[in-house]
Amino acid sequence: KNEVEQSPQNLTAQEGEFITINCSYSVGISALHWLQQHPGGGIVSLFMLSSGKKKHGRLIATINIQEKHSSLHITASHPRDSAVYICAVERGSATNKLIFGTGTLLAVQP
Amino acid sequence: DAGITQSPRHKVTETGTPVTLRCHQTENHRYMYWYRQDPGHGLRLIHYSYGVKDTDKGEVSDGYSVSRSKTEDFLLTLESATSSQTSVYFCAISEYGGGNYGYTFGSGTRLTVV
Numbered sequence: 001k002n003e004v005e006q007s008p009q010n011l012t013a014q015e016g017e018f019i020t021i022n023c024s025y026s027v028g029i030s031a032l033h034w035l036q037q038h039p040g041g042g043i044v045s046l047f048m049l050s051s052g053k054k055k056h057g058r059l060i061a062t063i064n065i066q067e068k069h070s071s072l073h074i075t076a077s078h079p080r081d082s083a084v085y086i087c088a089v090e091r092g093s094a095t096n097k098l099i100f101g102t103g104t105l106l107a108v109q110p
Numbered sequence: 111d112a113g114i115t116q117s118p119r120h121k122v123t124e125t126g127t128p129v130t131l132r133c134h135q136t137e138n139h140r141y142m143y144w145y146r147q148d149p150g151h152g153l154r155l156i157h158y159s160y161g162v163k164d165t166d167k168g169e170v171s172d173g174y175s176v177s178r179s180k181t182e183d184f185l186l187t188l189e190s191a192t193s194s195q196t197s198v199y200f201c202a203i204s205e206y207g208g209g210n211y212g213y214t215f216g217s218g219t220r221l222t223v224v
Contacts, residue, residue, distance in 0.1 A: 004152065033213065042217035043200060086152070097143070097168070098202075098213070100152030 003027050006087050006101040013108050019074040021104045023087030026068065033098065034061050034072050035086040043086070046072070077108045113137040116201050116216035123223055129188040131219050133201030135181075139214075141204040142184040144168075144176065146197040147218075153200060159184055191223045 007022045023032070034046040047054050047061040049070065054061050058077075063070040074081055087101040115134045123129050133142060141160055145153040145168075155168030157176040165176050173195060175187045188195055201216040 002152070035215075043202075043215035045212055045214065048212050088153075097155055097158060098153075100154075102150065102152045 002101070003099050004087055004089055004101040006085075006104050008104060009102070010105045011107070013077050013106070015078060015108055015110050017077050017108075019077050019081075019106065019108075021072045021085050021087075021106070023070045023072070023101055024068060025070075025087075025089050025099075027089065027091060027099070029065075029089040029091060031090045032063055032070050033088045033090070034070075035088060037084045037086060037103070039083070041083075046085075074106075079108045079110050082106055082108050114201060114203055114214050114216045116199075116219050118219060119217065120220045121222070123191050123221070125192060125223055126190050129191050129221065131186045131199055131201075131221070133184045133186070133216060135184075135203050137203060137205070137214070138181060139203040139205045140181075142178065143202045143204070144174075144184065144186045145200045145202065146170065146195075147200060148197050156186065156199075188221075188223075191221075193223050195221065196223045197221060 004025045013019050031048055031050045033048050035043050036046050037043045049061055049063040058075045060073040084103040084105050086103045088098040113136050117132045143158040144156040147153050154170045156170055156174050157168055159165045159178040177185045199219045202213050204213045
């Protein structure tokens with residue numbers, strides 16, 4: 001079993017819909033990251049969370065440390081949001097290494 | 111991101127040849143990482159560095175070596191490339207160890223071993 005699990009693996013939405021991507025992890029962490037990768041593109045950091053909730057534009061990320069679960073929400077989705085969204089956790093060791101989920105492929109149709 | 115550059119962006123090489131990928135940063139960050147990305151897998155750590163000449167293995171280090179002679183450069187070498195090393199390679203940098211500091215990723219190097 002992977003230490004970081006994302007769901008769904010694939011998601012298709014219509015423009016304007018509210019989208020939720022989930023991430024569950026089975027290890028103790030010091031922080032959780034949400035990343036975005038457009039097809040053929042590089043990886044961009046969206047959020048880093050250790051507790052609570054963060055918001056940036058139409059993106060909202062939440063984390064529940066007790067339940068070992070995080071969600072990424074996209075409000076008023078747009079075709080330009082189509083990308084792979086990746087959850088990654090830090091174990092809190094001195095070396096700051098990340099453990100990655102396999103990603104959620106989101107397609108937003110106009 | 112202008113603070114981290116990977117080269118080359120694309121490379122095709124033959125089985126058995128050595129290959130070196132370069133990661134260059136202008137952020138003066140202490141930590142540098144090499145990951146590979148393959149379909150069906152999350153990014154997997156190959157090697158990382160926590161300072162000049164200080165490196166350690168990640169989970170998929172077999173067949174790879176690294177060097178860091180300067181803060182800004184982290185080199186990944188495939189000693190004798192194999193088809194299983196066909197992948198997209200990402201470099202990342204981070205300022206501090208111990209969590210709660212962000213990462214910056216390079217744009218990736220797509221390596222094909224034929």
